Amino acid sequence: xxxxxxxxxxxxxxxxxxxxxxxxxxxxxxxxxxxxxxxxxxxxxxxxxxxxxxxxxxxxxxxxxxxxxxxxxxxxxxxxxxxxxxxxxxxxxxxxxxxxxxxxxxxxx
Amino acid sequence: xxxxxxxxxxxxxxxxxxxxxxxxxxxxxxxxxxxxxxxxxxxxxxxxxxxxxxxxxxxxxxxxxxxxxxxxxxxxxxxxxxxxxxxxxxxxxxxxxxxxxxxxxxxxxxxxxx
Numbered sequence: 618x619x620x621x622x623x624x625x626x627x628x629x630x631x632x633x634x635x636x637x638x639x640x641x642x643x644x645x646x647x648x649x650x651x652x653x654x655x656x657x658x659x660x661x662x663x664x665x666x667x668x669x670x671x672x673x674x675x676x677x678x679x680x681x682x683x684x685x686x687x688x689x690x691x692x693x694x695x696x697x698x699x700x701x702x703x704x705x706x707x708x709x710x711x712x713x714x715x716x717x718x719x720x721x722x723x724x725x726x
Numbered sequence: 727x728x729x730x731x732x733x734x735x736x737x738x739x740x741x742x743x744x745x746x747x748x749x750x751x752x753x754x755x756x757x758x759x760x761x762x763x764x765x766x767x768x769x770x771x772x773x774x775x776x777x778x779x780x781x782x783x784x785x786x787x788x789x790x791x792x793x794x795x796x797x798x799x800x801x802x803x804x805x806x807x808x809x810x811x812x813x814x815x816x817x818x819x820x821x822x823x824x825x826x827x828x829x830x831x832x833x834x835x836x837x838x839x840x
Contacts, residue, residue: 649825660730660816660831661769668826704769712759712823713782716769 621705626721629699635692637720639705642686649708650681652690654701655719661704664690695724727753730832732817738838744805747835751798751819755830757781758800759823760792763814763834772815775800776823804837812839 622640629635641650649668653661665672665679667688672679678691692699704719731750739745751758759774759782771784775794792802798819804811816834820827 647825651829653831658814658834658836660818660833663828663830666826666828708825708829712757712774712818712820712829713771713784714759714761714769714829715771716761718768 620715621707621717623703623705623717623720625718626723628723628725629692629695631697631724631726632694635690635695635699635722635724637690637692637703637705637722638687639689640687641705641707644685644707646685650679650685650688651706651708651714652677652679653704653706653716654699654722655704656701661716664703666708695722697724697726700724730817730819730830732815732832732835734835735833736836736838738840739807740840741807741809743807744803745807745837746801746803747815747817747837749800749802749817749819749832751800751817752830755819755821756798757820757823758794758798759818759829760800760802761816761818762786763816764810764812769816772802774823781823807839809839811837813837 651666652664655661681688702719757776760772774782794800814834818831
């Protein structure tokens with residue numbers, strides 16, 4: 618299964634865009650990239666996912682490079698409630714996710 | 727539509743006891759998976775069930791087991807509890823486990839072993 622590499626922590630000023638990078642150089646052609654976030658002691662919350670094309674929803678945008686070896690999650694206007702651990706996951710068939718250590722994002726007032 | 731429901735939310739047990747945790751997936755979802763989260767090891771996959779059959783299993787000892795019922799509800803059991811089993815246990819569900827499907831998580835059961 619493809620593994621991911623994320624920076625352990627990042628800060629972002631409130632109201633600014635938060636750009637969270639992820640490397641997944643061993644991703645296979647049919648594996649999706651998923652992003653989840655987790656606030657302390659709660660279940661992970663789905664944010665967005667994509668295969669090849671860039672994706673946008675009400676929460677965030679996902680930019681996937683053409684070679685699919687890396688991606689960036691963009692929170693367009695970060696708020697204090699976006700402070701959480703963000704996980705980038707390459708999903709195989711089935712629900713055996715490998716979460717890694719994620720990026721701890723702190724939004725600063 | 728109700729989300730993934732896990733019961734109980736908190737549980738305290740002593741070493742050597744056994745525990746059963748329950749998970750009700752989102753209506754219509756047939757794939758249920760379980761994860762353990764600890765401060766030291768992070769989120770780790772335990773097992774996945776689909777149509778009452780275990781489809782995948784993580785690297786955990788045989789003390790950890792699970793099952794799925796015909797209505798897709800699932801239970802996981804931990805026997806002979808150890809202090810290291812103290813963790814947040816998360817259940818997640820999806821329609822069938824395909825790569826394009828979203829996986830939805832419950833709020834978890836916080837297990838403390840004394």
